[in-house]
Structure formats: C-alpha cells, structure tokens
Amino acid sequence: xxxxxxxxxxxxxxxIAKRHAGLVGFVPTMGALHDGHLALIxxxxxxxxxxxxxxxxxxxxxNDPSDFEKYPSTTEADIRAVIANGADILFLPSxxxxxxxxxxxTYAYNLGYLExxxxxxxxxxxxxxxxxxxxxxxxxxxxxxxxMGQKDYQQCMVIKKLLDxxxxxxxxxxxxxxxxxxxxxxxxRNLRLEIQDRKKANTIFHALLNLKNEWSKDPSRxxxxxxxxxxxxxxxxxxxxxxxxxxxKLSERPDAxxxxxxxxxxxxxxxxxxxxxxxx
Ligand code: AMP
Numbered sequence: 001x002x003x004x005x006x007x008x009x010x011x012x013x014x015x016i017a018k019r020h021a022g023l024v025g026f027v028p029t030m031g032a033l034h035d036g037h038l039a040l041i042x043x044x045x046x047x048x049x050x051x052x053x054x055x056x057x058x059x060x061x062x063n064d065p066s067d068f069e070k071y072p073s074t075t076e077a078d079i080r081a082v083i084a085n086g087a088d089i090l091f092l093p094s095x096x097x098x099x100x101x102x103x104x105x106t107y108a109y110n111l112g113y114l115e116x117x118x119x120x121x122x123x124x125x126x127x128x129x130x131x132x133x134x135x136x137x138x139x140x141x142x143x144x145x146x147x148m149g150q151k152d153y154q155q156c157m158v159i160k161k162l163l164d165x166x167x168x169x170x171x172x173x174x175x176x177x178x179x180x181x182x183x184x185x186x187x188x189r190n191l192r193l194e195i196q197d198r199k200k201a202n203t204i205f206h207a208l209l210n211l212k213n214e215w216s217k218d219p220s221r222x223x224x225x226x227x228x229x230x231x232x233x234x235x236x237x238x239x240x241x242x243x244x245x246x247x248x249k250l251s252e253r254p255d256a257x258x259x260x261x262x263x264x265x266x267x268x269x270x271x272x273x274x275x276x277x278x279x280x
Pocket of ligand 1: 028029030031036037040147148149150151152175176177178179185186187188
C-alpha cells in the first residue's frame with residue numbers, strides 16, 4: 001500500500017496505472033473506519049485493479065462546528081485496516097492540500113429540490129460542502145468506479161447529480177448498509193454514543209422495519225408508530241419520512257414505484273441517520 005499526502009503525486013501515479021489498463025476504484029471516507037467502510041474497500045478490491053481510499057474529515061460539510069471538532073479520528077488503526085483489506089493507495093491529505101485557498105464555503109452547486117429536503121433541510125450547506133470536497137477528490141483520482149454507502153442515501157443521489165453536472169463518467173456503485181448485530185447501521189459517530197444510548201440506538205432500525213412492514217397497510221399509523229418508538233426511547237427526531245427512491249420526492253402513501261423510508265434522529269448530542277427500501 002502506498003500512502004500519498006499530496007494530490008499531484010497521487011494523480012501522476014494514477015495516470016501511469018491507468019495507462020497499464022488499471023481500473024481505478026475509489027472509496028472516499030472521513031476515517032474512523034468500521035466494517036461498513038471496509039466492505040466498500042473490499043468490493044472495490046474485488047472489482048477493480050487499483051483501489052484508492054481517501055481519509056479526509058472535510059470541514060466544509062459540517063454545519064455544526066462542534067460535530068466537526070468531536071469527529072472521531074483513529075488514523076493509525078485506519079492505516080492498518082486499509083492495508084489489511086487490500087487497498088493499493090491511501091490518500092491522506094491535509095486541509096491545506098484540499099483547500100489551498102482557505103475554507104471559503106461557496107454555494108456553487110445547483111442541487112435543486114434535493115437540497116431542500118431531509119438532510120438538505122436539517123443541515124443547511126452540508127451538501128454544498130460534500131460537493132466541494134467530492135469535486136476536488138474526483139478530479140484528483142478520476143476513478144472508473146466510485147464506491148459509496150446506501151446508509152447515506154441522499155448523499156448518493158447528490159453525488160449522482162454532481163457526476164452529471166461535471167460530465168464525469170465514473171460509475172457510482174451504491175453498496176448496501178452494513179449493520180451491527182443488533183441492526184444499528186455502522187457509523188463512525190456510533191463511537192460517540194454513551195453506553196446507555198448505544199443500547200437504545202437500534203430503535204432506528206426497528207422504526208424502519210415497522211415502516212417496511214406496515215406502510216402499505218396504513219401509512220399514517222405506520223409513521224406515527226415509528227415516531228413514537230423513537231420518542232419513547234429518548235430520540236429527538238429530525239425526520240421520519242418515506243420518499244420515492246429515485247427522486248426522493250416525499251410521500252404520504254404507498255405508490256407503485258419503489259419507496260424508501262429515511263430517518264434522522266439524535267440521542268444525546270449524537271445525530272444518527274439510516275434508511276430502508278420498503279419494497280423488495
Ligand atoms: P463517511 O466516512 O461516514 O463519510 O463514509 C464514507 C463512505 O462509507 C460513504 O460512502 C458512506 O455512505 C459509507 N458508509 C458509512 N457507513 C456505512 C455502512 N454502515 N454501510 C455501508 N457503507 C457505509
């Protein structure tokens with residue numbers, strides 16, 4: 001495994017690899033790697049000739065500064081995990097390397113409706129920051145395939161749109177959510193849960209399962225029950241919604257298209273998100 005801290009050196013190295021018919025798979029992360037991240041890395045390693053992993057906690061996508069300050073960092077263990085899972089290259093840039101002109105938060109991307117709902121509504125500016133860093137990373141790596149997790153479903157939709165707007169032909173692979181044994185979606189933020197909260201955190205999974213099982217029978221009741229399961233377990237809810245899986249248009253009733261349930265809720269000062277496709 002080769003570790004790069006500088007973008008130019010990485011781009012040059014990848015240009016050589018691509019000349020030798022290397023199919024580059026790219027797994028961007030913010031570190032504190034868990035089995036969800038590692039599954040993405042292994043998927044890329046199995047299907048591409050060169051796998052690049054990046055670890056960069058992107059300051060411009062945190063609408064809450066304390067969330068950024070408290071974001072877990074486990075770099076030594078991450079490097080070992082990247083090697084153990086067969087990745088070829090780790091890109092570990094500094095903030096200055098990615099943002100040489102400083103952290104100007106430009107609102108340059110036209111994300112339309114996608115930015116007005118769910119995470120877009122509750123984390124103003126978040127997706128602008130995500131697009132800002134992803135445009136930079138994509139231009140540096142120019143991957144054949146880009147691996148991202150379904151856990152951040154709306155983010156996947158945003159990146160699809162970004163790839164279109166940048167006329168980049170990287171193929172986006174959306175990998176299914178990897179869960180803990182009790183159903184909780186793996187997340188770097190889980191490390192910050194208090195022990196008592198960790199025990200209750202999988203209520204999000206059960207609230208989603210309830211929507212999956214009950215939505216087609218009585219949608220308003222299903223939503224009320226999921227909300228009350230979360231509230232009873234001490235969650236502060238941002239949203240419990242069902243949407244069309246392609247457009248993310250919010251919906252109050254079952255329809256013929258594939259629908260997805262999405263939840264964002266906090267326990268203590270840890271905000272968790274998760275989602276589940278309602279139709280198999
Ligand atoms: P993050 O480090 O949280 O920015 O995540 C990096 C990538 O890993 C993103 O594409 C996430 O969607 C993906 N990811 C995070 N958690 C999971 C999970 N539990 N299962 C699958 N993919 C995940």
